[in-house]
Amino acid sequence: MVNNSPNMMSLKGLDGRFLLANRAYSRMLGVSEHAMVGTALEDYFTEDDASRIKQQDAVVLSCLEPRQFEESFSVGGSNFTMLVSKFPLFDSQGRPAGVGSVDTDITRSREEQQAKKEAEDKYWALVEQTLVGIYIMQDEKLVYVNPKLADIVGYPPQEMQNMALERLLPASEAGRIRLQIKRRLRENIQIMHYTTRAISSDGHLVDLEVHSRLVEYEGKPALIGVVVDISDRIAADTNLKLAAKVFENSAEGILILDADAHIIAVNHAFTRITGYEQGEALGKLSRIFADNGDATSQQMQQALALHGQWQGEMRDRRKNGDWYPAELSISLVRDDAGCHSNYVAVFSDITVRKQAEERLQFLANHDPLTRLPNRSSLISRLEQAIVEMSGEPGPLAVMFIDLDRFKLINDSFGHQSGDELLREIAIRLSNSVGERGLLARQGGDEFTLLLTEFADQAELAALAEDILAVLGRGLRLEEHEVCVTGSIGISVFPNDGTDARSLLKNADVAMYRAKDAGKNTYQFFDAEMNTQTFERLLLENGMRQALERGEFELHYQPQLNAASREMSGVEVLIRWRHPQLGLIQPLRFIPLAEETGLIKPIGDWVLQEACRQLKAWEQAGLYVPRVAVNLSARQFEQSTLVDNVARALQTTGLEAGRLELEITESMIMQNPVETVHQLGELKALGVWLSIDDFGTGYSSLSHLKRFPLDTLKIDRSFVDGLPDDEDSVAIAEAILAMSRKLKFSVVAEGVENAAQADFLELKGCTLLQGYHFGKPVPATEFPALAAQLSQSARLAIMADWQGGL
């Protein structure tokens, strides 16, 4: 049995020599079993192997218990691995006598195990360490994922174990893949490649490329797949597509050039802007770098060399030969090695913007109504001209042209007609001035002329005359023939100013002087004028405080019944007792008050004071039947005029029928519609209304009929020539006759002598006013004048009466 055992068996004595070895053992060692008896391990094994086997024997002998070992050794060039069971041998007295062993040859199975382990190690290294994700999916769940796949989607691998598709993929994708799996299983589709998107643990989407195969796993169908994260590739693809889209759809022209400025790509906008098709442009040398010899080309080259980019404006030519302004931005591109490889140029056609800029520039420097240069443009041209003079005396002059009574036209015909007139005047002036100077519109009805080419003052004067003549030619406005005149002031460099401001100011001063001189004329500036301007300034400033300081006072001039010569009223005339300039007559400050608008508070004060005075006299025993107050045109602009009149009457207690308001014809003509309305309201209060200075304006009686007027005042200039001057007589008679017809009472003003008074009385004039009866006097002196007048009247009645006897 021992000999037939496939295991190797042996017994060894305490000296390590074989007592017995079976056939299997001796066959392995290549000797007979008999020959082995008495031999030692060293006789068959290498020194190392023998020593190791001996050590095992020693272990068994020392513990005297059976033991198992795995032993490897080589015999005759072959390696063996044995599973060795060793046990101690005892003699008949129970003393240790040696070691027995039974060895099973496990060489083959050990080799197989080793091979399997190595295969497994390789497999794990491949699957676990690989750079692609790997998974096994069964029953729509992940049964295995490698670390890389877990890493791609950001989960710990163990958390993905048994993860359902829904958790890993967006709902739509999970649904799609599930259907796909079912189909694969049904139709046994082995291999499939597809892309999908997973939701990573932090919620962002990861683009995946999947290659999967149908396999059998643990006896059931499963899918094994390799997964690659293609998010970067997709993003790069997207960026590339986007860049291509931007390139093609950009509103700006884009050119890509090689390092030698040859065109290698252009977009649609390039073709749209330049007119060149892609095929015509590619391969050609770009004109961007063509040296035009101008500063822009050089600046561009320098900036590109220095900073790698340039931005600016340049001119380019379209295929059809048209030039257009372009805004260009060009950048130098370097390759990965840092070598200059390309240029990218982006440009846009800025024609529209340039036109808008030019328009803005034009508008900033021109008057939109007449399209003439405006004030600021004139000032800069004047300043430039002064600089160009560089100290030389000239020629340089400024003419200030102001239309006379333009406001009246504007108010009578409306702003539209006013504008039309200004346009026509601008054309006339431009034609008249021609190349001789720069004509600008200063604003309103003011034009300025800058002259740099003239020989002397006489030439300037001649030009001014020409301009006045041109202005004076009548023009048609709404079917009416209108005649416009102008007043011109001239200042000459350097005598009348060495800078733009003073030249303009002094031309303006001279223009006012021309107006004062009766309009429709011109004046050269002289230094004396500034003194007057100074006075004007003094008056203007002082007037603001004059009311508060009580510097205004009213003077009263009597009006007498022409027949009875009894006082029937007074006209109040304002005076200004100026602290420095003394008593100032109204004609010196009323126009200024009207210009500055101060006439409104002043006018209100006059009304109030006149009514109060009449009442005060009445209370003192002097009854003055009526007081006439002058109203200014600007007071009519006040919407509160009627209220102010009513308040004056109410606060003073004066009866409305004792107040007469004097207005001028031109006031009515300036704004007939509004004035008729206001006059109606005033009339409704019960006050009297009279037309002052009749005969100097439009003198249209039929026109005046439309207004609720009571009285006409014949202007002093007509009374002056009475009774000898034929024209004056004719006018006075005509006015009186017509007034009678229209039932107006008539006051003649400026009656300076008895002949005038008698003539007017004879012709039916109602009231008389003038120095002949009494000059305007302060309120304090008026009672004496009134007493004197009533005395004279009584005497006259008595004389008449006596004459009658």
Ligand SMILES: Nc1nc2c(ncn2[C@@H]2O[C@@H]3COP(=O)(O)O[C@H]4[C@@H](O)[C@H](n5cnc6c(=O)[nH]c(N)nc65)O[C@@H]4COP(=O)(O)O[C@H]3[C@H]2O)c(=O)[nH]1
């Ligand atoms: N040579 C001469 N002159 C005579 C004679 N009789 C009267 N006058 C003057 O003729 C002017 C008559 O006043 P007006 O025509 O309403 O003309 C007035 C009136 O338009 C205006 N004015 C006077 N006071 C006021 C006022 O309170 N408000 C307004 N808005 N204007 C006023 O100032 C103008 C001038 O007023 P005054 O200088 O006071 O001049 C007054 C008066 O002094 C005469 O026989 N011979």
